[in-house]
Amino acid sequence: DAKTTQPTSMDCAEGRAANLPCNHSTISGNEYVYWYRQIHSQGPQYIIHGLKNNETNEMASLIITEDRKSSTLILPHATLRDTAVYYCIVSVTGTASKLTFGTGTRLQVTL
Amino acid sequence: EAGVAQSPRYKIIEKRQSVAFWCNPISGHATLYWYQQILGQGPKLLIQFQNNGVVDDSQLPKDRFSAERLKGVDSTLKIQPAKLEDSAVYLCASSLDLSTVSTQYFGPGTRLTVL
Numbered sequence: 492d493a494k495t496t497q498p499t500s501m502d503c504a505e506g507r508a509a510n511l512p513c514n515h516s517t518i519s520g521n522e523y524v525y526w527y528r529q530i531h532s533q534g535p536q537y538i539i540h541g542l543k544n545n546e547t548n549e550m551a552s553l554i555i556t557e558d559r560k561s562s563t564l565i566l567p568h569a570t571l572r573d574t575a576v577y578y579c580i581v582s583v584t585g586t587a588s589k590l591t592f593g594t595g596t597r598l599q600v601t602l
Numbered sequence: 603e604a605g606v607a608q609s610p611r612y613k614i615i616e617k618r619q620s621v622a623f624w625c626n627p628i629s630g631h632a633t634l635y636w637y638q639q640i641l642g643q644g645p646k647l648l649i650q651f652q653n654n655g656v657v658d659d660s661q662l663p664k665d666r667f668s669a670e671r672l673k674g675v676d677s678t679l680k681i682q683p684a685k686l687e688d689s690a691v692y693l694c695a696s697s698l699d700l701s702t703v704s705t706q707y708f709g710p711g712t713r714l715t716v717l
Contacts, residue, residue, distance in 0.1 A: 525704055534606070534693050534708025535645065578644060588704045589658070592644025 495579045500597040509566040511596050513579030516560040521583050524555060526564045528575040569600045606709035608694050614715045620682035623712045627696030635706060636669055636679050637693040645693055651677065652700055689716045
């Protein structure tokens with residue numbers, strides 16, 4: 492699986508958009524980009540994933556660059572409850588899929 | 603729909619003692635995972651089951667760790683004997699089947715402290 496690089500920490504004001512970047516310059520053509528988050532004292536929670544096209548769901552949007560070497564997770568209106576560690580993971584899908592977590596980005600949402 | 607259940611939530615033991623953790627996955631989920639998360643790090647996969655068979659246990663320290671999922675539903679992870687470096691949160695996760703490995707549902711974890 493390709494490795495990812497994320498900033499160690501970020502701050503965001505409540506109500507503003509949180510943009511979390513991820514570099515995955517060695518991603519293969521059949522690897523997806525997944526995002527999970529882990530709120531303090533809880534297990535990780537799936538957020539979103541994508542291959543090439545931008546994706547949006549009720550939690551977030553995922554923007555993947557055309558060369559697929561980087562992506563950005565966007566929380567459009569961050570709240571205090573979005574304070575968590577966000578993990579960007581690249582992996583194939585299907586039976587060969589494996590989630591390899593790095594250290595992630597610690598997002599602190601403030602008033 | 604009930605989530606992944608784990609017990610106990612916290613456990614404190616002395617080194618060289620044994621300990622066991624229990625996990626009950628989401629109903630109908632065939633694939634079950636155990637992860638170890640050391641403070642400040644991301645979760646690390648220890649073992650993956652598909653029903654009652656092991657799919658991947660390459661990162662399980664087999665000299666002291668064991669896991670089973672005898673009836674293909676709930677699972678137990680055991681450490682015997684425990685070492686100080688085993689202090690961590692042990693997370694259980696499940697997914698519908700091997701085709702949805704990337705979408706896993708995690709339990710709250712068991713925090714183990716080895717003194």
